[in-house]
Amino acid sequence: MFDDLRDLYQEVILDHGRKPRNFRRLETADLNARGDNPMCGDRMELFLGMEGDRIADAAFQGRGCAISMASASLMTETVKGKTAEEARGMAARFREMAMTGTCPDCGGALEEEMDRLQALSGVHEYPSRVKCATLAWHTLNTALSGGKEASSE
Amino acid sequence: MDGTLRPALDVGRIRQDFPILSTKVHGKPLVFLDSGASAQKPRAVIDAMREMFETSYANVHRGAYRLSEASTAAYEAAREAVARFLNAGDAREVVFTANSTSAINLVAHSYGRGLLRPGQAVVVTEMEHHANFVPWQMLAQAHGIELRIADVTEAGELDMADLEAKLADGKVGLVAVTHMSNVLGTVTPAARIAALAHAHGAKVLFDGSQAVVHRRVDVRALDADFYVFTGHKLYGPTGIGVLWARMELLDAMPPFLGGGDMISEVTREGFRPAPVPAKFEAGTPAIVEAVGLHAAIDYVTAIGMEAIEAHERSLVDRAMAKLSVIEDLTLIGRAQDRGGVFSFALGNAHAHDLSTLLDRVGIAVRAGRHCAEPLHVRIGHDSTCRASFGLYTTHEEVDFLAEALTSARRFFT
Numbered sequence: 001m002f003d004d005l006r007d008l009y010q011e012v013i014l015d016h017g018r019k020p021r022n023f024r025r026l027e028t029a030d031l032n033a034r035g036d037n038p039m040c041g042d043r044m045e046l047f048l049g050m051e052g053d054r055i056a057d058a059a060f061q062g063r064g065c066a067i068s069m070a071s072a073s074l075m076t077e078t079v080k081g082k083t084a085e086e087a088r089g090m091a092a093r094f095r096e097m098a099m100t101g102t103c104p105d106c107g108g109a110l111e112e113e114m115d116r117l118q119a120l121s122g123v124h125e126y127p128s129r130v131k132c133a134t135l136a137w138h139t140l141n142t143a144l145s146g147g148k149e150a151s152s153e
Numbered sequence: 154m155d156g157t158l159r160p161a162l163d164v165g166r167i168r169q170d171f172p173i174l175s176t177k178v179h180g181k182p183l184v185f186l187d188s189g190a191s192a193q194k195p196r197a198v199i200d201a202m203r204e205m206f207e208t209s210y211a212n213v214h215r216g217a218y219r220l221s222e223a224s225t226a227a228y229e230a231a232r233e234a235v236a237r238f239l240n241a242g243d244a245r246e247v248v249f250t251a252n253s254t255s256a257i258n259l260v261a262h263s264y265g266r267g268l269l270r271p272g273q274a275v276v277v278t279e280m281e282h283h284a285n286f287v288p289w290q291m292l293a294q295a296h297g298i299e300l301r302i303a304d305v306t307e308a309g310e311l312d313m314a315d316l317e318a319k320l321a322d323g324k325v326g327l328v329a330v331t332h333m334s335n336v337l338g339t340v341t342p343a344a345r346i347a348a349l350a351h352a353h354g355a356k357v358l359f360d361g362s363q364a365v366v367h368r369r370v371d372v373r374a375l376d377a378d379f380y381v382f383t384g385h386k387l388y389g390p391t392g393i394g395v396l397w398a399r400m401e402l403l404d405a406m407p408p409f410l411g412g413g414d415m416i417s418e419v420t421r422e423g424f425r426p427a428p429v430p431a432k433f434e435a436g437t438p439a440i441v442e443a444v445g446l447h448a449a450i451d452y453v454t455a456i457g458m459e460a461i462e463a464h465e466r467s468l469v470d471r472a473m474a475k476l477s478v479i480e481d482l483t484l485i486g487r488a489q490d491r492g493g494v495f496s497f498a499l500g501n502a503h504a505h506d507l508s509t510l511l512d513r514v515g516i517a518v519r520a521g522r523h524c525a526e527p528l529h530v531r532i533g534h535d536s537t538c539r540a541s542f543g544l545y546t547t548h549e550e551v552d553f554l555a556e557a558l559t560s561a562r563r564f565f566t
Contacts, residue, residue: 001514001556001557001560001561001564002510002513002514002560002561002564004513005509005510005513005564008509009506009564014565017506018501039521040505040520040521040536041521041522041535041536042505063535064503064535065503065504065505065506066502066503066506066565067505067506126509128509129505129509132505
């Protein structure tokens, strides 16, 4: 009945949604921020352990739909080891991908990481769900800027 | 007579009155199960509004010319229609507002700040829509009113013993309660609530946003003091709602919004408010929307509220039978007296994932907290999906929802 939804709910998303990776508090976090998607009720808290300008560890906790949980899970995996600037660049490209389905800048540096995140690009066909996918990345930007509260609104 | 029961109403014919119901979504026939958020509009409403724009539109209560007189007559005829619909004793007791939210805010400002005294209390319930919750929180903060929240039982019914306990000290000036929950479908025992409130010296306001769509409402039989509803859930347009209140209350209440139409006289020193209901209708009202609401009331009245209620009962029975056997599906609320609103959770599937799936096969349901966050905390769900029925909803649509949910469960597990 729902076969054509497999583009949106790819197996990797259902898997990360059911068993999110890095799903824990980071007691020694250097940066942390809360993300809130008021429309959906998705809520998350992101923790970053920094070594200088580099993200040494990333973890999150929260509740939300499969898209938001999978996006946060994949994000924590892909930003680990990246510099803050690289992570911001990934956030910008991810946003583009989630909104348009394509990412002209995704070749080149960090191509492999962006390739993994491609699993979420199907969300662009579901305007009401784009925010679910981008919430984690909004929260990442907020945390990297030293902020505490991010909203996808 | 052949002994078979006549159907409560001819749904097939009714569906032809609603142009949008022939729409396709993702190539599938639309199965619109979000009437509780806003109902679709019959051609009679669409035509009445277009005709007004095309033939008799002008501002009301202003000009001594033909069009303005026609417009005023149509607007006031709508007021009469609402009065008959609620069995109000006097059409002047009907105040037009933008929607239920603005009607409740009117009462919270005017009655709340004007006639309730600091130290008094207002009682709401755990199952209120934010529209009947936040205005009272605002009043509590601004005016020294204590806000009390009556409990909802495990079955999703109003805990009448708790309500009585919250009224016991005699400090309560107003009980503001839904007549039908937009999440649980629970129909509250309005007449009993009114009697209880009055016995403790409190007035009572009913939020009838959901209830008027599904039942015949008689404000005098309920012994209500205030009753509010909105047009767009009753197959009418957006932008028009109703506050009905007893004449002596409206007379005693100070104006809410100031402006044109709500005054008898304005001088440099001050103003004298107009008589009820103009006192509460500052500014140019929603004229064409009032005419649309009139057409909607005529439409449901011609079908008959009893027939609508009987149809809905049959849908509720069907939904209970079909949904309650789906594995991992939790139905929220099991009230004895309920209307066609069903909130549910399916295993670990999130409400938004579920509604995206249902949308793909043409089914429109609402997902989230349905403007009732305190209730969602009470029932222990972050968010739920909600299917709500209208007079055009068919048994086949209910069956299709059940089939889709069964299939969705397999998708997520």
